[in-house]
Amino acid sequence: MSTLKEILTRRPVAATIRLTVPAGGARPAPPVGPALGQYRLNLMAFCKDFNARTQKYKPDTPMSVTITAFKDNTFEFTVKSPSVTWYLKKAAGIESGSSRPGHLVATTLSVRHIYEIAKIKQSDPYCQYMSLESICKSIIGTASTMGIKVVKDLD
């Protein structure tokens, strides 16, 4: 996917940092501060950039960010939408999945919920080549490992 020019001028990578930051709420406090400060990255630039890019999400949704810090104190980052489990928990309104998935059903969700979640996930970088149907199938799979049953219609 990267062009030849990009490969030749690739900057040496110092570290890969993964973080969970609430959307629109990046601040220089821990965990962002220490993790980025260690590599002397410009904290405020990251916070501003991250906040601007996550404006379209509801405030405080935990977004997972992967930052590639280069040796010359610059950085690049990609923002991924929240995890499927988080969406499922929000959709069902529960705090945690069932304690015995497979045996104990925590709650049920309708296919509409799954469809909505799949649409959000489709804009994620690593899901773009998958068809909506296959994304839905993987979400249903995740739901069943949490003990959430998916039914056609909720009455």
Add this chain to the structure above:
Amino acid sequence: MNSNQTFISAPLGKKMALRHFFKHLTILTSSYGFCTLSSRFIHPSLTTLFNNINPKSQPLIPAKFSLPLSHCYTSLSHPSTSTLLSPYLSVRIRCPKDIADVFSEALMCFGASSTTVDEDDNCDTSNEICIESIFPESEDVDVCISLAADSVGLKMIPSYEVKTGEHYDWIKKTQESFDPVEVTEGLWIVPVWKTPPDVKATNIILNPGLAFGTGEHPTTRLCLLLLQRLIIGGERFLDYGTGSGILAIAALKFGASFSVGIDIDPLAITSARHNAALNDIGPENFQLRLVSSNTSSPSADEHKDIQEQTSFEAVAESEHETYDVIVANILLNPLLELADDIVSHARPGAAIGLSGILSEQVPCIIDRYSPLLDNISVSEIDDWACLSDTMVTSYNILSIFAVTHTRTGINVHF
């Protein structure tokens, strides 16, 4: 004074040299305001932040300034500092190289707030790599690591060591990375511990602190360039969302008569006051207000406490002041929500600049602001955009143009 002694015992523990000790004494005796506050209210590492970075400069704080400062610091000791300087656990884990990525993802799932994987260039023979992870203090590190190792398929729990994170380590490190920045010809932003490369140019001295606005970010640049065009002399300027105060200070340097900076973050207000002092700007030209964020903004508990403590500054503007130039460099959502408020501060015919938005968010802002402003023009650097409702659009116009402010509007003659 007794307060001198208490201050000395706090941060001047292990790390400060004797040299710093004496310099601090002189700072304390000259600025009464700082010394009373520091001893009682500020958490030790914050004092190191504001005082120790450059031992050679003495903050000139006139006596009448000190009173508002004390109230400002009271609020500082409460919520926002506590989250900023809240303790965290830093864990160093050694694990086999090939599963480092997956393992760090697993750690994130099970409760780590962040994981960092170092790239190893000196490929040593050991196939182990270090992952540094940060956990919130309340988290049970052992459980988390064992769950993560389990989910990844490791047979045994990798070795790790836990230590409590040091605050001013990372604060200091980020500050070290600032260099003087030339925004445009004749305008430099210089961190307080470096000397300005061009003494004759307009130099804005900053202590970046933890508030936004060091001059490097494209939005700050866009706003500074806009200000250079808009400010001719004698205007009243409002910096909506002032951060480090850089735009308000720049306006005064360009010739504005009066600047006001408002922000919802008490740290920003402190930072801005400090920076104003560094640039020899006194309270007669420059005022700062902390406003409560009742409409916008996320993390609930921080701002709720700020609302309770706003009694100290006259936040409620009883006389509705109007400004000639207003710049708001914040984010998309606050800009949309506070549109009416921002425009209400402008006198008829004032110039307004809006930034902190990505190029793709521009149509949204234009939609929201077109009933309120006319003649919106957009300028962009990289992915960032700045909107302004003046006539000036491009730099390619070599012919001389004059902008006259009249009571009714802004006229541009080409």
